[in-house]
Amino acid sequence: MSSRGRWNDVTIGFHIEKRHLDMNPGEFVIGEFSNITNQRRIRSDVKGNIIVTNLRIIWHEQNDIKVNLSIGFDCIREFRKDIQRSRLHNGTLFTIHVISQTVFPYIFLLQALEERTFTDLYQAVTNIHRAYRTSKIYRTLVLRGLVIKDGEFQILQNEHLIRTVDGFWNLSGDMGNLGKLYITNIRIVWVSNINDHHSASIPYLQIKRLIVRNSKFGSAMAVDINWSRGNFVYGFQTSPLEELKKITDEINILMNAYLVNPIYGIFVEGGLCAEEHNEVIESTSEEDAENDPTFEQAALEECYWDNKLLHEPGPPTYSHELGLAIETLPKGKTIQSLWNVL
Incomplete structure (x- = not known):
């Protein structure tokens, strides 16, 4: 929960207003990276820029800053990296998986074609996240x-x-x-x-x-x-x-x-972090959806939410409700709950 107007580090925002992309008191830029693809967007070929601050990660399209994403470090559970050959890009594709710790985990895929950019970005976000988590007393x-x-x-x-x-x-x-x-x-x-x-x-x-x-x-x-x-x-x-x-x-x-000018407890020395511190869905018509910003927000969240990296498919199991074999459901999920979503 935010306090005193603080929200940057404790929320995930989709397509937020430009003024909210500006630095708040106590927030400062640590690194900027260009030509980063946000793979979770429908148009995955669109490149954008990444801004890493002491409180969050900001991604926005290079040609349209209104298309953006703000991920507070308090919302991030972990980072994972992946390096693989890509025929589509005729080269090596470097991917950072940003996994949230919300009730329904989001997985953001930040991709780069240059190894140096990938290495610097991964080092920056992991170092800041570690410093953020070890400085909660501030x-x-x-x-x-x-x-x-x-x-x-x-x-x-x-x-x-x-x-x-x-x-x-x-x-x-x-x-x-x-x-x-x-x-x-x-x-x-x-x-x-x-x-x-x-x-x-x-x-x-x-x-x-x-x-x-x-x-x-x-x-x-x-x-x-x-x-x-x-x-x-x-x-x-x-x-x-x-x-x-x-x-x-x-x-x-x-x-x-x-x-x-709040002190959040994340300190940077020479471009890197200093040492650690001791420490119910209603139906919506297409016309309504176009004019309803909350629908757009929910649609964006649904686009990003993914459970695949957190749930490995289990062996087939017989469902008495359906009368056929199905994939083992994730923990906490039932057939009825899936029908409710539909």
């Missing part, structure tokens, strides 16, 4: 993480500790837990005084709102969090009330400054 809520080592608060790359507040209560349970609050330019971190592993690291990217309001414990700092598992509110408290309000205002100032 972008997501982390509970009970290792933020204290040998008694010292662990600073992330490009992170600056602004202030440490003792005597800060975590009100998440029926009983408050006393600990410390660490305020940085990227996040706020609470750590229990009793157990260093009892902690909460909350990036500013995940905070929807931070205010002082009443609770069953009295006035508390309420942190409204937009998390992938749902929205919830974290409560913290310290005394006196004036100090609590002052800290809340200070965090809001730091958060607003951070959101002007």
Whole structure:
């Protein structure tokens, strides 16, 4: 789930508006590649350009930027590469399979005829994806993480500790837990005084709102969090009330400054990534379909969705429902569910 208008890295977009192809705050271009074919398009001979950023992969046709594809790194499960001879192209065809981790996996085939382009593109996307996956602490809520080592608060790359507040209560349970609050330019971190592993690291990217309001414990700092598992509110408290309000205002100032140019945790050195971090279908008429953008979106998604690389055909099996032998169905699929699709 996106937060604070963030969507680039957590969504897959088909034919998005040109303004959404521009870099968002905190996003930057890492590499650009030309003459890349998006094999999943109906016209597979159309070449396009690839832009790899720290948050996503963008492909668009060379002659029509309106025909495009944006794949956030958070949506990608893995990459696979394939090299084979092609009579059609009278040479070797280099293919990168980009497999999503959505409920219905999409498989995007990015093809190149030049080995150098293929090698550089594959290295770029795999390195950025690895760096993205190992830097989630910059972008997501982390509970009970290792933020204290040998008694010292662990600073992330490009992170600056602004202030440490003792005597800060975590009100998440029926009983408050006393600990410390660490305020940085990227996040706020609470750590229990009793157990260093009892902690909460909350990036500013995940905070929807931070205010002082009443609770069953009295006035508390309420942190409204937009998390992938749902929205919830974290409560913290310290005394006196004036100090609590002052800290809340200070965090809001730091958060607003951070959101002007967010730090997503993917760093590049010399063109490559830096070292890893520690860490129901209704019928639609043809006329309606032509005027309905959601139908176009669904049609594009159907074009890209494919299960072939994830499901190897099994031996024939007898179907009592049909009275004949059929290919073994993928896990979770039934004859009735396939008829429902038709």
